[in-house]
Amino acid sequence: MTKLSVNINKIATLRNSRGGNVPNLLQVASDIQSFGADGITIHPRPDERHIRYQDAYDLKPIVTTEYNIEGNPIKKFTDLVLEIKPTQVTLVPDGDDVLTSNAGWDTVKHQSFLQEMVAEFKSAGIRTSIFIETDLKLIEAAAKTGVDRIELYTEDFAIAFEKGNKEAVKPYTEAAILANELGMGINAGHDLNLDNIEFFKNNIPNLAEVSIGHALISESIYLGIENVVNMYLHRLQ
Template sequence: MTKLSVNINKIATLRNARGGDRPNVVQAAKDCERFGAQGITVHPRPDERHIRYQDVYDLKPIVTTEFNIEGNPTPDFLKLVKDVKPEQVTLVPDAPDAITSNAGWDTIKHKDFLTDIISEMKSLGIRTSIFVDPLESIIEGAAIVGTDRVELYTEDYARHYHSNRKAAIAPYVKAVVKAQEYGIGLNAGHDLDLDNLKYLKDNLPGLLEVSIGHALICDALYLGLENTIQLYLRQLK
């Protein structure tokens, strides 16, 4: 079964909008795990507009599933990862002012940069995933830089799912075949929801993990967090 890692950034966004500590990010992570989540994802950004660096330190002792830290590998981010030593780090090339992640790595252009960082993460025993577009050349580049996994950027799939889901999934199927040729593990994330998740999972054999935040938290406003997590898990069976 593909694992569900719940991104709790939006919990922190709600907290930060009012100040104080409500909702509590640590308690939310505990509840997500208690309700069935198989991982917790956070994506701290330099301006700390949602998850704060201190949140990451606070979460490390209490996450009992898989802790996945996403972000642009700036010096501050890399120090955080080295301090916390999560099970997985996902490297994302997002600009400091990006509202959300909007592109994957050019693994050819940034080969030396990624190779050095991935080597360092591996030396610390941290599994490394890199955020990529579903392009065969980019997957080949991912193999060269030595990443353990790639996270397929699924925004394009989600955007075209309702108009032509076969065409939307096609480049991802090719990317999966290429990744498996090189023995690279497969994650996926971005704009996945209760409508498009099952089709993605059914058509990408070997998909190890999806990271879902925005849609899941939005659904939880209407359906409740426990029920929502269970609904997402059913799509992954």
């Protein structure tokens, strides 16, 4: 069974927009796990516009499933991960000015840097994953870093699938097959949602984990708002 790790960045965004501690990020993480999720993902960025670095520490005792911290391995991020020792670290080549992750690693160009980072995290007992696109040369180069897993960047698939192009999954299938042959586990994330997740999962051999945040939280608003509206109406009667 493919594991679901829920990215709670959007909960932190909502909290930060008003100040205070509503919604309570720690409580949400605890509740999501109690609902059956297999893990919690966070992606702290240098400007702390959603997840704050302190959140990463505060979540450590709360996350009793799998704890995945993703981000660009600058020194501050690396120090944070090595101190917390989550289940998994996912390396993402984010620039400071990006709104959301929009590219995978060039594992050929950054081979030596990634080898160094992977070795450092693995020596601390942290499972490592590299955010990557489907170019098979990049998959081969990723294996040379010693990484445990890759996370397939799925935005292109999601856009094409929404337009009815199911053939767009083929590069992801091929990338997963090669990664499996090279001994790497397969994760995936970015724009996966209720409409495309089952099709994607059925076409990716040995898909270990998906990390979903924006879509899942947005869908929760729509699928859960009727219950809350009626709870208010009931109290007002």
